[in-house]
Amino acid sequence: MKRSKTNSRFLQIINPAKSPIFYGYIILLVGTIGVYFSIPGQTIGVSVFTDPVKDALGLTRNQFSNAYMIGTILSSLTIGRAGVWFDKYGAIIVAFGAAVLLGITVLLCSVSTILSESLATLLNSPSWWIPFGVMIVLFYLLRFSGQGVLTMASRNVIMIWFDAHRGKVNMFTSIALSFGFSSSPLWINYLIEGHGWQQAWQFMGIALLCFSILILLFYKNKPEDHGLHPDGKQSSKPRQQTASVNTYKQFTLKEAKQTRAFWVYGLMLAFNSFFITGLTFHVISIFTTQGYEKEDAIAIFLPASVISVCTSTLFNWLSDKLQLKTLLHLMQFGGIICSIGFLILDSKVGVLLLIIGFGLMGGLFAVLNTVTWPRFYGRDFLGAITSRVMSFLILGSALAPSLFSLCYSYLGSYNPIGYLGLAFVSFLVVASIHAKNPQ
Template sequence: MLKVSPKNLLEPNYPFAPKNFPFFYGWIILIVCTIGVIMSTPGQTIGVSAFTDHLLAATGLSRLQLSNAYFIGTLTSGLILPYGGVLLDRFGARVTVVCASIGLALTLCYLSFSDRLATIINNTFPIIPYSTIALVILVLGFVCLRFSGQGMLTMTSRTTLGKWFDRRRGFVSGITGVFVSFGFSIAPLTMSSLIDILGWRNTWLAMAVVVGMGMGLIGWFFYRDNPEECSLLMDGKKHTQNSFDTKHSSDNNLQDFTRAEALRTIMFWVVTLALSSQALIFTGITFHIVDIGAEAELSQMQAVSIFLPQAVVSTIVGYLMGIAADRVPLKYLFTVMMLGQIIGVAAITNFGVPLFRVLTIVGFGITSGCFGTLSAVALPRFFGRTYLGSISGFQMMILVIASAIGPSFLAIFKDKLGSYQPGLYGCLILAILILIFTFFARQPRKSHLLE
């Protein structure tokens, strides 16, 4: 009988051996990693957006001040994410996902009484303006929220999934993308409903319990770093491989880029910039969607109602992308993603017109569906698994920084020019430039590294 100790608790075969399952354990990994990404919703902008107006009312900060706090917090979390990737490579997915879940839960508890904490500190040190205290408290909260949720929990789940599949990676990423896209898209409506029932503080506290205890236990019980530590192989292949599998494995070994080598390829930057533009644009628009709708003379319900049909489009596209990712060069799929982004941004500049609202739903549905699949498939496909954590950490840093810029970028135009329109046109130009850049992408080879 295995003696239980802190070390044994993290053994791959404790509390059960994945190799004893009657089917390939990677399918369990698919399920729990999908849950992991969905559980990161409170740390995603689409999850924060439902609480924006409540934080404004509770703290008394202006929309620009709150956007700047979100920017600083997200930027800071992005800058430390590469170290999170290194820790993921060192300690593995199981430890990392549990720590990220607990960290996100504690952060949600902290944010739920952030305004009251600001009041307590202001009463203790009345010489310091309340707005300054509230700003600092929210910056700290956003740093932890974005690092644990959008950063580590998401990155760990996607990286782990990529390590368990090879030839079926596009298919399983497409399945994940279906549920994640749908989950993210309905998040604003779901959270708004919960806030109406429980209040914004109790909604955050309820989510803290679900993420901290629920995801923490799921992470410890089911997550495993890679199939090899469980005496398994990717895709459920047998140890006695045929010649095709041997050759395929050998090709993968040639693709084990270090982080430094990956950064010297054009493909890394094509992938990263495409995903980052989605993070910047979609985050900025989602954060201000109610106000963008108000500018177009739409009610709050009309503005947020685009997310549900967008979820339907995103779900369909995510499934199709998963199938295509195993058959079509990813370069062309990134082109589709950027075209969808361009349609969405161009359409939302005329948000008040019903036809353009439909095009907004279609465009952002396409790009969101592509994002979920391609963000999981691209890095392991091009750069291998050995240094996947550190490479993903660097890429995630750029994505998080981009998402930090989005809300403040649009808020500046609203504050200085009185409209989001110029900022949206700037986003459209960015998307077009990145689309052009994708035409220069090529399959990375170590012999082609940039000097």
């Protein structure tokens, strides 16, 4: 395969076969860090920059949200190709390219006002379309390389190095990322307030370029490439003893799309991406319309992250033995109470339900988005399958900011989003009745 050609002498500086511990645990560590470094391309990393950047560029909230939506939709249309690259060339090359592209893009974001002013001078036009177009391109690159490719490659390489213990190792990743992502708005805001939004992006861009070197050194495509086996075992036990987590058929993307489970699980994960993205992007506006202060809005993330971590820890540990449909139904329950809480947010009960639903969905998302696909469809075409699911997630996150904003701008309330959430999740509850593991 072409993947083996990527193993240059430089990439062989660290030999997994000579590691004193199973190298999969090193992959677990660096892969988790890889997902964390995607924060500049995630909504939670972009949202902190919303107000200072839109004001500097002279864009309204709707214009900025629409630029984010268009750029993200475009990235969802091209992320599938990255999955094919992952299956063909492996995690090293794909993750390295994504980290470099994300780093360069973040550096370009730091000079977005200069780029816009230069284009306005060149075109002799002060129109708002120029900074709007610049942000579309930058958002496309941020979302494609960050939320899309770097996240997909880093998660997949961890799952490839483990089989029977995927849930347990994903527990570590989920805990680390839950606290890491939930705390990221705090340190990003600290950088912005202390050094300005331009320099904050510059710090992040330089860090990403440095991390790309670690990807070349430590990421390894498959354990079999180095004479190793997933989980670090030599397959001494009969295969039937781990039948609940091993796969017998390696599904192609086309075959996976013909199963109900692919769509039901994928769409539920996409709903989580949609709802949480919209809530995160407009959280201050949503809460202030209900009479709360800015601090009250930001405060929901900590308890939600605690619930998310507890949920993901428990069910990652149990997922190696539980049917994933049980976890799917729990996630759907989280979506329903989250939507109800959103509708009655003016009460303390509403805030509590929103936090609990937020946490449940986030915790189970961390389990299902990682464990489902290799268990249901195998490892051979994991990149193509997960990148298609990733396109659902990116599309959901693309539509959310603008739909939330449009609801408030034209209907005077965010409540229609809550009704939409209740209807969509209820539909998925019915559709999931026959969504079985295709294995």
